[in-house]
Amino acid sequence: MVSNAVFDRIDSGPIADVVVRQIEDLIVQGVLLEGDRLPSERELAAQLNVSRPKLRDALKTLESRGLLTIQHGEGTFVAPLTGEAMKPALIELYARHGRAFFDYLEYRRAQECFAARLAAERATPTDRTHIERQLDALERAETNDDPETSREADVLFHTRIVEASHNAMLVHMMASIYALTRRGVFYNRSYLRSIEGSSQKLLDQHRTIARTVLEGDPDAAEQAAGEHLDFVEASFRLGLARAEFETIARKRAASRG
């Protein structure tokens, strides 16, 4: 719910939540990797400047989220988070930490450029049919102005391109990425929609990606994918800036009367 208040309630939350947040940040940033052993509770409590009981509260929360495993008498470890695809724990972690969004886009851009290039080289007749059909579905979703269907169609379109790359590893890893996208955490189309003509532009870009893949033009396909993700990123940055300005404008309005 959007607040119209000038002042925000202060609720820093218990100290354990601050610890949870910091450790989750370290996992998101790749500072702590799966399998890593954390310092002992006594050591870590000292480093964080919190008491051991409170640290333990935090570690229990992280364990319940699937991010840590704790062995009595042995130690505390970062849980397995990836394997062939992201574990639900890591997906949910990224969902809680919006800060990772631009890393997600940067990674996705590189992978989708790579996928588009391979797809242009390797797409089979079945792949081509899937891609064409999915482009049609995108266009219908756009015509019907249905955000939920658009989102699903968009993810499926990109999934088809990745499948056409015929790189099993890429397919698996991008399935995790698209799971994030499907959750809507990293996919707030309201930002995109607030920009004049963006829906049409996005559709044009999808058409270009499809066309260059179907034409078997690796360089053009890679460039089209890159431009698409560049546009998405720029749009999100604009959307975020606008949202922040709106928050401040509401506070000003609330302050003025």
Added chain:
Amino acid sequence: MVSNAVFDRIDSGPIADVVVRQIEDLIVQGVLLEGDRLPSERELAAQLNVSRPKLRDALKTLESRGLLTIQHGEGTFVAPLTGEAMKPALIELYARHGRAFFDYLEYRRAQECFAARLAAERATPTDRTHIERQLDALERAETNDDPETSREADVLFHTRIVEASHNAMLVHMMASIYALTRRGVFYNRSYLRSIEGSSQKLLDQHRTIARTVLEGDPDAAEQAAGEHLDFVEASFRLGLARAEFETIARKRAASRG
């Protein structure tokens, strides 16, 4: 001092400091303006979800920083902060809130474009001499590779341009802005210097501004000033990103051994 630790000490500070921070943010953002009356202590404590004694601690801190005035039996008001120029209290507030830096640059860019345009139209022989001399001083400071002198010379160069605009209001307001710059708060040249060839590029840009002003070309002077501030902003963004990456890299190194 740069830390090599993986984990950061947790020290949220007393609840009063959190309140101070929020109210300062509102002033920086222009949500609270000088002269505004804050809600009563009882009301504000309820809105912020803190106790009245703790709110009072915060208000006393803000009063001592010159940001609020408190009248017994009457109310709490935002202190006069500007007038013809920024009061020290507001300057120091901006110094504490780095977040305002990009607002500062955006504002400065608009004002310096405006100033360059007016200067190209209005510079007197005395103004021209000051500008030429100050450009020479800039070049000498650059040759001597002296950061402190460079900073002072840079501020003085821009001051000369503003003076040549002959707009008294602009001169006063920019004097406040340059006071911020002189403090070094918004002027971390180490970011700029980390970019290959940036010193030379900055000097070239200053030369172009001077030349276009001295040639009496308002359009070119405005464009030169704009390109200069654009370059400064891009450089700072790059510097900030690098600093953040370095912090994470150090944590990773500390985590790996």
Added chain:
DNA sequence: AACCAGAGGTAATAAAAATTTACCACTGGC
């Protein structure tokens, strides 16, 4: 197999921080 250092696990007590409560003094409007 026994021992030990160091790990996680539990709980009572103490300390610190914040909240609650009660009351006083000032101010401007009526």
Added chain:
DNA sequence: GCCAGTGGTAAATTTTTATTACCTCTGGTT
């Protein structure tokens, strides 16, 4: 002069966190 609403002060209570002490598990060593 009165009153409602403001800021101002301080003691008591509650909440949160820290400290302290001790238990159990684990893997390595002898």
